[in-house]
Amino acid sequence: MEWIQQLVNGISLGSIYALIALGYTMVYGIIKLINFAHGDVFMLGAFIGFYAISRWEIGFFPALIISMVLCAIIGVIIERVAYKRLRSATRIAALITAIGVSLLIEYTVIFFRGASPEAYPEVLPKSSINILGVNISSISILILAVTIVLMILLQFIVHKTKIGKAMRAVSLDADAARLMGINVDNTISATFAIGSALAGAAGVIFGVYYTRIEPLMGVLPGLKAFIAAVFGGIGSIPGAMVGGLSLGLVETVVSALGFSLWRDAAAFVILILILILKPSGIFGKNTREKV
Amino acid sequence: MLKVNNIDVFYGNIHALKEVSLEVNEGEIVTLIGANGAGKSTLLKTLSGLLKPKKGEVLYQTQQIGGKPAQAIVKVGISHVPEGRRVFSTMSVEENLELGAYLRTDREEIKKDIANVYGLFPILGERRKQPSGTLSGGEQQMLAMGRALMAKPKLLLLDEPSMGLAPLIVKQIFEIIKMVNEKGTTVLLVEQNANMALSIANRAYVIETGKIVLSGTAKELQESEQVKAAYLGGL
Numbered sequence: 001m002e003w004i005q006q007l008v009n010g011i012s013l014g015s016i017y018a019l020i021a022l023g024y025t026m027v028y029g030i031i032k033l034i035n036f037a038h039g040d041v042f043m044l045g046a047f048i049g050f051y052a053i054s055r056w057e058i059g060f061f062p063a064l065i066i067s068m069v070l071c072a073i074i075g076v077i078i079e080r081v082a083y084k085r086l087r088s089a090t091r092i093a094a095l096i097t098a099i100g101v102s103l104l105i106e107y108t109v110i111f112f113r114g115a116s117p118e119a120y121p122e123v124l125p126k127s128s129i130n131i132l133g134v135n136i137s138s139i140s141i142l143i144l145a146v147t148i149v150l151m152i153l154l155q156f157i158v159h160k161t162k163i164g165k166a167m168r169a170v171s172l173d174a175d176a177a178r179l180m181g182i183n184v185d186n187t188i189s190a191t192f193a194i195g196s197a198l199a200g201a202a203g204v205i206f207g208v209y210y211t212r213i214e215p216l217m218g219v220l221p222g223l224k225a226f227i228a229a230v231f232g233g234i235g236s237i238p239g240a241m242v243g244g245l246s247l248g249l250v251e252t253v254v255s256a257l258g259f260s261l262w263r264d265a266a267a268f269v270i271l272i273l274i275l276i277l278k279p280s281g282i283f284g285k286n287t288r289e290k291v
Numbered sequence: 292m293l294k295v296n297n298i299d300v301f302y303g304n305i306h307a308l309k310e311v312s313l314e315v316n317e318g319e320i321v322t323l324i325g326a327n328g329a330g331k332s333t334l335l336k337t338l339s340g341l342l343k344p345k346k347g348e349v350l351y352q353t354q355q356i357g358g359k360p361a362q363a364i365v366k367v368g369i370s371h372v373p374e375g376r377r378v379f380s381t382m383s384v385e386e387n388l389e390l391g392a393y394l395r396t397d398r399e400e401i402k403k404d405i406a407n408v409y410g411l412f413p414i415l416g417e418r419r420k421q422p423s424g425t426l427s428g429g430e431q432q433m434l435a436m437g438r439a440l441m442a443k444p445k446l447l448l449l450d451e452p453s454m455g456l457a458p459l460i461v462k463q464i465f466e467i468i469k470m471v472n473e474k475g476t477t478v479l480l481v482e483q484n485a486n487m488a489l490s491i492a493n494r495a496y497v498i499e500t501g502k503i504v505l506s507g508t509a510k511e512l513q514e515s516e517q518v519k520a521a522y523l524g525g526l
Binding site: 176 | 341360362365370371373380389391394442
């Protein structure tokens with residue numbers, strides 16, 4: 001029954017990738033920018049959660065919410081300060097700026113608190129539940145539950161609310177959206193806010209699950225979430241969810257087969273294979289135009 | 292109702308409109324005809340706030356609207372049906388119509404107006420759940436017009452509604468434009484299909500390389516030798 005345990009591990013890891021990948025894919029969908037600073041928002045989320053839990057001694061859920069709110073604000077500030085003025089610039093200029101913002105965040109954090117890792121406080125009781133003879137830690141189940149709730153909430157926002165419809169409209173055709181009376185700048189900010197809040201949640205979940213956080217922790221999960229987004233079809237929200245979960249599972253399987261040193265390579269092999277075989281990703285749409 | 296005074300607009304480095312002036316009175320259908328690249332779409336984009344005039348003023352009723360953001364212009368009652376329809380292709384017909392009413396908050400009235408649009412274009416009602424990208428060109432044009440009407444505009448800007456459509460569909464679209472106008476919406480219609488446009492318009496302007504070169508009642512222009520030679524097939 002060890003494989004069920006691995007499956008659970010894979011889903012937990014995949015949930016974290018999926019939550020980060022959603023921010024990548026939403027921002028790409030709306031302004032066609034790969035926001036490489038997104039992994040660092042995830043790191044900031046982990047640290048905000050860490051300080052909230054250890055300094056203010058609050059529980060997991062309040063810390064999760066504080067982290068999501070602050071990350072949403074940070075995401076909006078990043079967009080307004082760094083990316084907004086580059087809307088009409090070339091895409092490569094925006095991309096380089098994103099890398100710059102990423103480095104700025106990483107080294108600002110190191111400047112203020114040093115590069116040493118931090119051990120996440122035990123905020124959730126360490127118990128396990130026996131399902132079909134397999135012990136599954138309650139943390140895994142909680143992570144999965146939180147991820148599912150956030151994804152349902154996101155689907156609801158994107159499909160049923162006015163701001164969600166505005167986000168989809170802007171990502172399809174910004175000028176046509178303007179003609180509807182949609183404020184495109186505010187809609188883009190809302191997208192950054194939602195994506196960053198999800199990254200913040202992923203940061204806290206990561207901290208609780210893996211218990212070790214450090215200022216450069218966002219780099220690799222950020223890249224992998226990016227791969228997950230590309231795998232699912234960048235710009236597609238269900239794609240990011242499926243992509244993230246698949247990548248988590250693949251990595252866990254690779255580790256479980258005894259190739260744990262090859263885990264990171266597996267993600268990049270997947271990226272290379274997608275780019276060769278189906279660059280638009282599994283949920284990627286072939287853009288069609290009618291004359 | 293709408294008064295454009297000597298506007299200059301640049302499209303990148305191109306001086307697209309040169310001291311253009313025109314006027315639309317309440318209740319009219321005014322058409323702007325001209326060849327490809329003459330500046331027709333640029334003028335509409337300036338009126339709806341997608342482009343900003345470098346010089347000159349745009350007066351709507353008594354407000355100066357030149358250079359204001361698009362959402363402010365939708366709010367005062369001007370809706371723009373863009374060239375090439377620009378429907379939100381992966382969203383359903385109904386979602387497109389809802390987006391047309393984005394700035395309105397009167398939910399019950401919005402529902403009624405969606406029903407009205409389906410009354411005006413029954414085919415849209417049949418396809419309300421369908422992604423709008425799967426509609427035919429004519430249906431997309433109807434949707435783009437219905438979507439603009441959802442904002443309850445007093446002035447409707449139409450950019451090339453006949454583009455790429457079969458003659459029969461064009462006729463149908465123009466009948467609806469007339470109907471919308473008779474119900475009280477003022478229309479500024481940009482067209483390459485000068486014949487069709489002049490047949491429903493009260494007044495018309497002719498634009499060539501960014502300048503208004505001729506204006507008058509639709510009848511006058513239909514009879515003008517200059518217009519006949521250049522735009523009506525040289526009869």
